[in-house]
Amino acid sequence: MDQLNVTYEAIDSNESLSDALKDNFKYLIAIFHQNFNEVDLSNFNERIKRLKIKKGNKFIVKDAVEYNSKEDTLYLNEEKLNTVDAKHELMYAILTIITAKDNFYGFDSDGKLKALNVGITEILTNFLVGNESE
Amino acid sequence: MRKQEAANIANLVLGTISTDKVLEAYFTNNNEIIIKEIATNSKDPEAMFRTIEAANYEIENEELLSKSSSYGIIQTNIVDNMAKTDNLEFFETNIINNEQIIGESCPSIERSSSIIEDIKQQNLGMEMSK
Numbered sequence: 001m002d003q004l005n006v007t008y009e010a011i012d013s014n015e016s017l018s019d020a021l022k023d024n025f026k027y028l029i030a031i032f033h034q035n036f037n038e039v040d041l042s043n044f045n046e047r048i049k050r051l052k053i054k055k056g057n058k059f060i061v062k063d064a065v066e067y068n069s070k071e072d073t074l075y076l077n078e079e080k081l082n083t084v085d086a087k088h089e090l091m092y093a094i095l096t097i098i099t100a101k102d103n104f105y106g107f108d109s110d111g112k113l114k115a116l117n118v119g120i121t122e123i124l125t126n127f128l129v130g131n132e133s134e
Numbered sequence: 135m136r137k138q139e140a141a142n143i144a145n146l147v148l149g150t151i152s153t154d155k156v157l158e159a160y161f162t163n164n165n166e167i168i169i170k171e172i173a174t175n176s177k178d179p180e181a182m183f184r185t186i187e188a189a190n191y192e193i194e195n196e197e198l199l200s201k202s203s204s205y206g207i208i209q210t211n212i213v214d215n216m217a218k219t220d221n222l223e224f225f226e227t228n229i230i231n232n233e234q235i236i237g238e239s240c241p242s243i244e245r246s247s248s249i250i251e252d253i254k255q256q257n258l259g260m261e262m263s264k
Contacts (some may be wrong), residue, residue, distance in 0.1 A: 107164060
């Protein structure tokens with residue numbers, strides 16, 4: 001079985017995700033894999049199996065979608081979500097899940113490169129799916 | 135600082151180090167790769183690190199003003215970085231006095247208010263001594 005099918009199975013195994021959201025995850029992870037097929041998705045596979053979706057307090061969840069790697073939870077700011085490109089936001093979140101480790105993602109292990117990490121994630125997201133809200 | 139502004143900073147850094155190295159650092163959770171690349175490849179590493187630090191400060195302050203749950207960070211930032219009258223007034227007006235943000239979830243509010251008073255006194259003392 002190729003890596004993408006393993007990922008699809010992991011997504012399908014999470015019963016707390018709606019079918020529509022599973023389809024969105026599959027669509028976006030396929031785009032990612034098409035462009036970065038050398039990146040190992042095993043971290044994403046393990047996390048997506050137990051991923052929870054919760055509404056976030058708008059004062060705490062600043063972005064439309066935020067992934068908390070400690071809780072393995074995707075927090076949604078519904079008010080903000082209506083004003084942005086949801087595909088872009090979900091792809092951004094997927095990148096944070098793929099690269100999640102402990103309580104950080106990407107290379108922001110100690111806060112020294114925080115803004116750079118956000119910027120690189122944004123660049124990658126734009127490259128993969130664009131941003132229709134801009 | 136919005137994500138797009140952070141992306142502009144990242145583009146600046148990408149101009150000095152290879153994209154492959156950035157991607158390697160990103161997908162292996164290894165910031166040492168980037169720090170080493172900037173130190174060895176940038177024409178002016180110190181200026182680059184100062185830019186990165188300034189960007190971090192911007193992005194952290196944005197979170198500071200929008201995340202009421204980070205109350206400890208708010209206190210720390212005020213004491214460490216924002217001990218200026220303007221910021222204190224902003225903090226009091228927009229955060230401390232906004233029950234919608236702080237509500238009853240913040241039992242340390244009285245202690246925090248006293249910290250702010252202390253800082254105000256210190257600022258006043260500094261201005262008087264000028």
